[in-house]
Amino acid sequence: MPRAVREQQMMDAAVQTFGRLGYRAASMDEIAELAGVSKPLVYLYLNSKEELFTACIRREGAALVAAVRDGVEDVRAEEPADRQLWAGLTAFFAHTAEHPDGWSVLHHQARTHGEPFAGEVARTRAELTAFVTDLIGAAGREAHPTPEFGDRDVTGLAQALVGAAESLAGWANETPGVSAKEAAATLMNFAWAGLGNLMAGKRWSPAR
Missing domain, CATH: 1.10.10.60 (Homeodomain-like)
Structure with a gap:
């Protein structure tokens, strides 16, 4: 062989x-x-066992990032930015559902055993967050020629969205009957309504 x-x-x-x-x-x-x-x-x-575990983290992380990128690339040419984000989220939840052991390695095991494992997961998360940052930035430019939020806002929103997706994937994998599309729709309903208002220049602020 x-x-x-x-x-x-x-x-x-x-x-x-x-x-x-x-x-x-x-x-x-x-x-x-x-x-x-x-x-x-x-x-x-x-x-060694440590090197084997590190190799597993790298492989599963690369596969997850590739799945999300491929999901977006499949629709990028003909769909608006919100549909691209929907496609990326659906691909994310489909991959984590189809590879529960790999997701457990990334989301549960690697993060709880310190370095160098946590650092490997952090690199995967940073790559995903950078990709989502680009999607949100593109959505803002598409919605408004001069969006009223800056790069810092976009980066923060991407961090929040990726964190929410990670938590939601854990819930979806543990809840019978939750499909990838249902999980993606849950997050879009939670996040996109707020993003849509923000991109139209409508910011939330605490009551005076």
């Missing part, structure tokens, strides 16, 4: 094991057994 295929099998087994048991509880013996290989072979190909 080619090395790349064998490594893919071991990585798949590692993501499943880490996602379901957690980093501390998962053992290289269990990963090797699930992959159908010997434990020395896992160490030969993927070195």
